[in-house]
Amino acid sequence: MVTKNVQQQQQHRVDVVVPVPAMVVAAMASPCPANKLLRGAIQLAFGFALGIAVAIYLIGSATPAAVPGGSSLELFFPLPPPAAASTANLSAVRQKQPPTPSPEAEKTTTAIKSQSWPADDASGGNSTADQAGGGFVDISDEELMKLAAAAPREVRTGGGGGPRPKVAFLFLTRWDLPMAPLWEKFFEGHRGLYSVYVHTDPAFNGSDPGEASVFYRRTIPSKEVKWGEISMVEAERRLLAHALLDQANARFILLSESHVPLFDFPTVYSYLINSTTKIYLESYDLPGVTGRGRYKRSMSPVVTASQWRKGSQWFEVDRGLAADVITDDVYFPVFARHCSRNCYADEHYLPTFLGIRHPSRVTNRSVTWVDWSHGGPHPARFTRMEVTPDFLRWLRAGAGTTCDYNGATTTVCFLFARKFLPNSLTRFLRFAPKVMGFG
Incomplete structure (x- = not known):
């Protein structure tokens, strides 16, 4: 050039x-x-x-x-030199070349991408039915659940002209989406293979992004959510119900405003769409105050102490199990009535419900990486300078662990990570093309 x-x-x-x-x-x-x-x-x-x-x-x-x-x-007219610190940082980034990935990691990623990866589609990323009229159906939660329950439990694809399966990205946020520019890069060029849904505080009055944005008119009718209360689970069910109305959505992933993708869209899409029978949800029995100690005896006999499970709220499920969650009229009402005062329903409802109903389908792991090593009620937060190419490569390589995927051991265990502060966005935008394969 x-x-x-x-x-x-x-x-x-x-x-x-x-x-x-x-x-x-x-x-x-x-x-x-x-x-x-x-x-x-x-x-x-x-x-x-x-x-x-x-x-x-x-x-x-x-x-x-x-x-x-x-x-x-x-x-002839030289400009003033940049600040010494900025020049040093930029030089370090340019000189630092990514290490050659191991043959095993390269082979795994290539295999995931090659699994029935469809061609690009110009039909639009989000459902045209959702966007008709410029918004979503605004009805009561009870009516919404009934409407979603009537939707097909499977995606009908194939040569009959049916839609290709899509991944529904469910963003449960408090206010805005500071990482939106990174997600825009992530979704770019893959229209027709994803749907986006955003649940935010109803008091949030931020401006809607332009029509070219993947987040344009994607905020569903939302209600106030309080940390640690059943309203968190209600918001998750609300997101699932709206996503089920799009009959092409096959997989459903819950994300927050501090989430970031670790791989490019083709890898994430193939990983989830081609996952055989399993869903990605933590569900384990944890002794102590933060596990069994949160169980409420008043839940018995519907939920017994031996059935009580804990896990991260950041789940990934398929269409059939998403339908089971929004049609649950046995366990959810019990949680709604009794899981309060340090019960934290968002960490126990889905792990307990799916652990009872579908124990063989739960992988007992999440595809979202979170750092709990510091202790306390909240995971560690990461600032701008903590986001480095080496750190991102470590996360992409399983963060020092291995996991099972479709019966094989792999280091591609985490597709997303959190909690990253808004000031880290510029670092992600800089490193994404070189490390994560998009942007």
Whole structure:
């Protein structure tokens, strides 16, 4: 590209010629001693004019390639140098090359991508039915659950002209989506293979993104959510119900405003769509105050102490189990009535419900990485400077662990990670093309 630009500028270059009057030439050629002084002055003037011509020529023909990071005018009018710290950071990023991935990791990622990956579709990422009229159905939760329960429990695909399966990305947020620019890059070029749904605080009055955004008109009718209360589960069921109304949605992943993707869209899509029978949800028995200690005896006999399970709220389920969740009229009412006051329904309802109803389908792991090593009620948060290429590669390589995927052991265990502060966005946008394969 640089060579091409140089050639184009050379083709359009105009040579500068300084005309010399005939009388000046004659005066310089005259042997008369009286003209010696005049000849010296003329030679000086001619040299000065020639210098100006050369300078003009250089300005017109210099290319950005000759002056890295600047224009040709900087040859004569240099700009102030950048701050030393910024220059050092930028140099370190440019000089630091990603290590060669191991053959096993490369083989696993390639195998995941190659599993029935469909071609691009120009039909639009989100459901056209959802966008008709500029929004979602605004009805009571009871009516919404009934409407979603009537939707097909399987995605009908194939040669009959049916839709291709999509992944529904369910964003449960408190306010806005500070990582939206990164997600825009993630979804770019994969229209028709995903749907986006956002549940936020109804008091949030932020402006809707433009029509080109994947988040345009994707906020569902929302209600207030309080941390640790049953309203968190109600919001999750609300998201699932709206997503079930799109009959092409096959897999459903719950995300927060601090989530980031660790892989490109084709890898994430193939990983989830081609997962055989399993869903990605933690469901385990944990002794102690933060596990069994949260069980309420009033839940018995519907939910017994031996059935009580714990896990992360960041689940991934298929269409059939999503339908089971929104049609549950046995366990959810019990949680709604009794799981309060340090019960934390969002960490126990789905692990307990699916652990009772579908124990063989639960992988007991999440595809979202979270750091709980610091202890306390909340996971560790990551700031801008903690986001480095090496850290992202470590997460992509399983964060030091292995897991099972379709009967095989792999290091591709986490597709997403959290909690990243908004000021880390610029780092993700910088490293995503080199490390995560998109942007």
